[in-house]
Amino acid sequence: MKELLMDAAERAGRYVACVGKRSVAPGPEEVMRLSALGGSMPEGPSDPERALALLDEFGSPATVASTGPRYFGFVIGGILPAALAANWLAAAWDQNAALSVMSPVATAVEDVALGWLRELLGLPQSCGVGFVTGATMANFTCLAAARHAVLGRAGWDVEQDGLFGAPPITVVVGDEVHVTLLKALSLLGLGRARVVRVPADDQGRMRFGALPPLDERTIVCMQAGNVNTGAFDPAGEICSRAHEAGAWVHVDGAFGLWAAAAPQRAHLTAGFGNADSWATDCHKWLNVPYDSGVAVVRQAEHLRSAMALSAAYLQTGGIREPSHYTPEVSRRARGIELWAALRSLGREGLKEMIERNCRLARSFAECLQGAGFEVLNEVVLNQVLVSFGSAEETRRVIDDLQREGTCWCGGTQWHGRTAMRISVSNWATTEVDVEHSLAAILRIAKLGKPSTS
């Protein structure tokens, strides 16, 4: 076993050492060679070393180097060294984080990490918290607690009686709501299309003046960090209006909530602390391994009521039982990587990482603007939207850039315009990475620019 693990460490070490030097996207040949991992199911056992060697030989070259420093697609973080190493150790421990009796270490480490997380995000320590796979499930979990609370006020027990014949709930979202929040609503029986959509401004912020009438059976979903622009909804105004009416306010803060940990960006999160529930990701801006999200609910009993279960054989202790706060029962101990990431970064390290990513996003924007290209958003956070002219030309630049391999950026539509998205979310990205990436982007973009001479 030990030799196998040393072999895995050796191979992973080689991968990590080279990931910043190779083409970010794998070539078509590398992807074709993945068929070597197929074939019929082996009849008999074989050496685990052989399985590992095959994975490395054919799998490693076909990875997307999204953990490397020049991947700017979607909103994807890399892995902090401490988080990766902790993940390996935790995999060897193979703990089930469902109940404290199954894993005192998972429960204790998770409790510490969640305490730090609440403090960093400026949320009360009394909040109920659950570890889930990502922001989609964190939104789901928080909205299940919201559904419990607003229907409970109407005397309806949704966990027991479901939604058949339940009093209606109004769900309010901004027009630029993230699509995964709508998915979470659909999983909860609240419907994707049944929401009231509030018009958004040019940055994707909810127009607070356009909020519909709210009441105590309303759930208002705000956003901290729009996936395209990085913009934040006007939380202070929305929260006070919603709370006057007795409504529940939920925050989708998949990456944006982390701005609270960086003093120069913290003003963006002002007012978000007044909400009733918050969803965030750790695998994005905190740079821990996939998958890792957190659901936080101000009144822990609402989360517990929506999620807790009991059975005679499920022995529970006097302390917080992790699975009483999550949709899953058995699950891996994600809190261990969160603990390792925060323990190794400290407040200063986290602040530096977030500030640096935002600064580098601004460098991208300024340089591209300086070269005559249009930046479509106010670069307040780590997201940049750039147009290279027509929709066809912007798509050409994105395609050529992805093929060229220095860096990787995806595309989007923003208010009728085709744009390239640059999301700077990786702990390892430096000024030099941005210089190399800009050189590649400009070289490719200028091929399509009519010469002025």
Ligand SMILES: Cc1ncc(COP(=O)(O)O)c(C=O)c1O
């Ligand atoms: C604002 C927002 N909410 C939710 C999500 C979904 O996150 P996940 O893919 O971790 O479930 C994202 C992903 O980019 C996001 O940006």
